[in-house]
Amino acid sequence: MRTAFGLRFDVPGGYLNTASIGVPSTGTVEAVTAAVATWGAGGARPTDFDADTDAGRELFGRLVGVPADRVAVGATVSQLVGIIAADLPDGARVLVAEDEFTSVTFPFAAQADRGVQVEEVPLEAIPEKAADHDLVAVSVVQSADGRLVDLEALREAVRDRPTRVLLDTTQAAGWLPMRLDWADHVVGTGYKWLLAPRGSSWLAQHPDAPAPRASHANWYAGGGMDSIYGLPLKQAPGGRGLDLSPVWLAQVGAAAAMRELAALDLEQVRAHCTGLADRVRAELGLAPAGSPIVAVPGDDAARRLADAGIACAARAGKARLAFHLYNTDTDVDLVLRALRG
Structure with missing residues (x-):
């Protein structure tokens, strides 16, 4: 369980696939679960x-x-x-x-x-x-x-x-x-x-x-x-x-x-997400981009990341990483170890 910006997420370490599918907060899960329960009881x-x-x-x-x-x-x-x-x-x-x-x-x-x-x-x-x-x-x-x-x-x-x-x-x-x-x-x-x-x-x-x-x-x-x-x-x-x-x-x-x-300050969210992504870019010798999405070059990048337990996507011949508010420097460290290993 992770806490980010005052919200709780049951998201595993190394989840960097938000550009494919985001992970809901526990509050969102609870809201949908309650609605399903009401529907299932014939109350909707x-x-x-x-x-x-x-x-x-x-x-x-x-x-x-x-x-x-x-x-x-x-x-x-x-x-x-x-x-x-x-x-x-x-x-x-x-x-x-x-x-x-x-x-x-x-x-x-x-x-x-x-x-x-x-x-x-x-x-x-x-x-x-x-x-x-x-x-x-x-x-x-x-x-x-x-x-x-x-x-x-x-x-x-x-x-x-x-x-x-x-x-x-x-x-x-x-x-x-x-x-x-x-x-x-x-x-x-x-x-x-x-x-x-x-x-x-x-x-x-x-x-x-x-x-x-x-x-x-x-x-x-x-x-x-x-x-x-x-x-x-x-x-x-x-x-x-x-x-x-x-x-x-x-x-x-x-x-x-x-x-x-x-309810969040999106300027802070942007700084958090792009800061993590730009740290990866810097370590890989790529220019900062002000985006939370990082396209990692290399024919085997996606495989190496997946082998390290990192959830990402293969797009346009590169590995696509996506950093959102629930990601941390720990996720960056996982990525760098996988790519350097």
Whole structure:
């Protein structure tokens, strides 16, 4: 059992795989366990989950700097990006980063039969190329190696331009302080750095961006129980009108996890996480990067780390380590011994 930032985690030493799946606090585990017990005893009602769903909406907005009334609830990032991709005009030009996570790129690539064109450029070239496209879709932090897009340069590049911007915060929200209320679309999922169950994701839509067609319109997006039967179509105002019917237990866990994260000083969390990662970089002769994700070169790095009992991932030919708030210098020492051994 580890205690970090006042929270308790039943996480083993050497767990450095948060970029794949985060480990919940004991408080989040208890909240989900209690909800499962109530459900298992026949005590759950659909409306019982509304408070947690609304709390998750508000808390995600707070963590990415977006007003809660813009935020829609979903289950996966690709599902939410797909709403935006399906609503692009025929022939639209989309800019993405090379080797971007495919939940960001595939929904746009799937529109090729309508003439939608997707261009890949190096991450560093995104701001420079942005104004030549109708939409830029990019992760704030790259999944494979933890590189950060230059948000200020991107914002400046599209200022007073018709180019829209979609940002994926999946590898950023939970450790990186952000204010993304300027972006047209902000998506993110809960099961990595937000330490929530899989099945909780969100989309924040800027009020000045074109409102996408709610091709997945459903009773929940209509505003609740008064829209469960019959026509005409009902759509709640703001982000609620793009909701998917929530994954109930995932929303319970997301609300519990994000309440804890939102109460922390994220500047301190960022300093902790990136400090551990940059210590590994320094020992390996790599430059500091200000990211909690470290891509360790070497054909056998992932094997050596796994043999030492370190939980990590193999990505793009490198071993990917991810340091979150529950990691310590002890984990860094384990990594360095494994790689030097």
